[in-house]
Amino acid sequence: MSEPVILINGQPATTLSVADRGLQYGDGLFETIPFRHGKLEYLDAHIERLLRGCNRLQIDFTDLALLQHELVTLCAQTAEDAVIKIMITRGSGGRGYKPPLDALPQRIIASHPLPDYPTHYSEGVTVQLCSIRLSSNPLLAGIKHLNRLEQVLARNEWSTDAIAEGLMLDYQDRLVEGTMSNLFLVKDEHLLTPNLNESGIEGIMRQRVIELASVLNMPTEITTLNMDDLYQADEVFLTNSLINIWPVTALSGTNKTWSHGTITQRLQKALSTTDN
Amino acid sequence: MSEPVILINGQPATTLSVADRGLQYGDGLFETIPFRHGKLEYLDAHIERLLRGCNRLQIDFTDLALLQHELVTLCAQTAEDAVIKIMITRGSGGRGYKPPLDALPQRIIASHPLPDYPTHYSEGVTVQLCSIRLSSNPLLAGIKHLNRLEQVLARNEWSTDAIAEGLMLDYQDRLVEGTMSNLFLVKDEHLLTPNLNESGIEGIMRQRVIELASVLNMPTEITTLNMDDLYQADEVFLTNSLINIWPVTALSGTNKTWSHGTITQRLQKALSTTDN
Numbered sequence: 001m002s003e004p005v006i007l008i009n010g011q012p013a014t015t016l017s018v019a020d021r022g023l024q025y026g027d028g029l030f031e032t033i034p035f036r037h038g039k040l041e042y043l044d045a046h047i048e049r050l051l052r053g054c055n056r057l058q059i060d061f062t063d064l065a066l067l068q069h070e071l072v073t074l075c076a077q078t079a080e081d082a083v084i085k086i087m088i089t090r091g092s093g094g095r096g097y098k099p100p101l102d103a104l105p106q107r108i109i110a111s112h113p114l115p116d117y118p119t120h121y122s123e124g125v126t127v128q129l130c131s132i133r134l135s136s137n138p139l140l141a142g143i144k145h146l147n148r149l150e151q152v153l154a155r156n157e158w159s160t161d162a163i164a165e166g167l168m169l170d171y172q173d174r175l176v177e178g179t180m181s182n183l184f185l186v187k188d189e190h191l192l193t194p195n196l197n198e199s200g201i202e203g204i205m206r207q208r209v210i211e212l213a214s215v216l217n218m219p220t221e222i223t224t225l226n227m228d229d230l231y232q233a234d235e236v237f238l239t240n241s242l243i244n245i246w247p248v249t250a251l252s253g254t255n256k257t258w259s260h261g262t263i264t265q266r267l268q269k270a271l272s273t274t275d276n
Numbered sequence: 277m278s279e280p281v282i283l284i285n286g287q288p289a290t291t292l293s294v295a296d297r298g299l300q301y302g303d304g305l306f307e308t309i310p311f312r313h314g315k316l317e318y319l320d321a322h323i324e325r326l327l328r329g330c331n332r333l334q335i336d337f338t339d340l341a342l343l344q345h346e347l348v349t350l351c352a353q354t355a356e357d358a359v360i361k362i363m364i365t366r367g368s369g370g371r372g373y374k375p376p377l378d379a380l381p382q383r384i385i386a387s388h389p390l391p392d393y394p395t396h397y398s399e400g401v402t403v404q405l406c407s408i409r410l411s412s413n414p415l416l417a418g419i420k421h422l423n424r425l426e427q428v429l430a431r432n433e434w435s436t437d438a439i440a441e442g443l444m445l446d447y448q449d450r451l452v453e454g455t456m457s458n459l460f461l462v463k464d465e466h467l468l469t470p471n472l473n474e475s476g477i478e479g480i481m482r483q484r485v486i487e488l489a490s491v492l493n494m495p496t497e498i499t500t501l502n503m504d505d506l507y508q509a510d511e512v513f514l515t516n517s518l519i520n521i522w523p524v525t526a527l528s529g530t531n532k533t534w535s536h537g538t539i540t541q542r543l544q545k546a547l548s549t550t551d552n
Contacts, residue, residue, distance in 0.1 A: 004295070006294060008294065013294075014293060014294060014295075015291035015292055015293055015294060016291055016292060016294050016299065017290060017291055018282060018284065018289075018290060018291060018292050018363070018384050018386065019280070019290075020299070021428070022299050023292065023296070023298050023299045023363070023365075023422070024306075024363075024422070024424075025302070025422065025423075025424035025425065025427070025428050026301070026302030026422055026423050026424060026425055027424070027425060027428050030300075057425065057428075057429065058429075058432060087294070087299070087300075089299075095391065096391075096431065096456055097424065097427045097428045097430070097431035097432075097455055097456060098428075098431045098432065099428060099431075099432055108294050110294065115371065115372075132415055133413065133415075135411035135412055135413040135416075136411055136412075136447060137409065137411040137426065137447075139408055139426075139429060140411075140425060140426070145425055146299070146300070146301065146302055146425075147301075147302050147423035147424070147425045148300075148301035148302060148303070148373065148423070149301065149302055149303060149333065149416060149421055149422075149423045150413065150415075150416070151301070151373045152297070152301050152303050152333075152373045152375060153333065153334075153415060154373070155372065155373035155374045155375075156334060156373075156374065156375055171412060171413075179373055180372055180373060
């Protein structure tokens with residue numbers, strides 16, 4: 001596995017000031033973007049979400065052209081397929097939690113090896129239900145900020161490779177998402193996915209699947225879902241930018257199984273034949 | 277203002293790996309401890325909370341003796357009164373959110389100038405009610421972890437020095453704490469403070485005040501409080517390790533005022549005459 005190539009504000013570097021508020025408070029945002037076949041997939045959508053997050057956190061990030069230039073530089077040094085991670089932090093300074101007026105947002109971009117899950121896409125995965133729940137905060141919901149302890153603790157609930165992902169509920173017993181993915185159910189040929197108004201991350205692939213479903217004339221509902229809905233679903237799948245679409249075929253610790261059904265397959269096929 | 281002195285794992289340094297999970301996910305904890313008159317105040321209590329946080333986040337921090345030695349080293353370089361901030365992160369590595377089994381926790385300690393609020397302690401402060409709410413998660417409540425976006429956004433709701441602190445509600449309309457302090461009410465000579473089972477940080481000074489109240493035979497309740505309780509309180513005060521006890525004398529945007537009452541004064545006096 002090759003070492004990651006990292007650029008901080010355009011310069012090769014591996015370290016950041018400990019005064020940076022990204023470290024001090026998780027005061028920043030990130031994106032993980034696959035670089036495959038020489039292309040950053042759905043880059044525009046990732047950048048759009050990043051800017052939406054900056055806006056929500058009132059981070060005055062104005063160096064978009066520089067960031068895009070640096071992404072080109074980084075990708076030019078990236079020989080093979082990779083994951084490009086972008087972090088934008090608010091920068092250093094301020095008295096305690098109060099963000100300084102003159103904060104200088106930091107741009108950190110790094111290329112990492114692309115994880116490889118050879119059979120998950122075709123054969124499906126087993127998931128488990130996490131005991132740790134997602135807290136609700138509309139102000140932080142949807143965006144991909146750096147406060148990720150709930151995901152860290154949830155992901156730490158299992159160690160076996162036999163489980164590919166954990167599903168997370170909120171404190172109202174609503175199914176929200178996986179630790180690193182969004183969740184879709186298929187019921188009576190309707191596509192259902194949780195609304196993310198109070199918690200969760202609005203995935204780029206989630207949005208792409210919703211768009212594809214529209215093109216394919218699949219009725220789609222962004223709605224409230226719970227464990228009963230999961231049990232009664234005809235098909236279940238997970239999405240994120242790196243994994244695309246993983247069929248879910250079993251819920252660990254239960255007898256519940258699902259097939260890799262036709263709706264999931266149609267969406268996988270539509271995605272793979274769509275230029276992004 | 278002198279530059280902060282920083283030790284990372286005992287070595288003078290100013291930067292940390294961008295791969296550190298403290299930055300990537302807020303995967304760590306912190307403490308801020310006043311160093312006054314040559315002494316780290318309530319050090320044992322801070323260390324105890326730090327270890328409780330490590331335990332809760334399953335961070336395998338075993339270098340306590342090293343940390344304590346490094347604190348001595350840092351304080352020896354600190355000529356005047358200061359704030360010592362400790363951060364313990366889980367370290368680098370892991371595949372995504374999953375913490376690596378061999379993570380090497382990082383010890384970051386830094387001295388900063390002690391903030392000076394000359395009259396707040398004696399004359400009291402005006403607070404405002406923040407519109408941003410605290411989310412509830414019992415697993416993250418009480419400990420001083422690095423996921424602090426709610427506090428950052430709350431603290432960003434005001435800019436004037438006329439307001440010293442913001443009070444925060446949770447989504448069940450319960451009063452929880454200030455952005456950087458714990459909250460106490462006095463009603464009919466009873467001391468009341470919110471329970472922090474679902475959100476908030478269990479402050480060292482909060483615990484100290486509860487202990488002092490016991491010594492002074494003040495009836496104390498750790499309970500559920502809301503805005504009505506605040507309005508009906510006879511006295512209101514805030515605590516943290518740096519500010520000790522600040523009387524609250526007014527709620528911004530309302531006509532509500534409180535006096536710097538006798539119970540608050542008794543606790544301030546008891547605190548200032550107690551060896552810590």
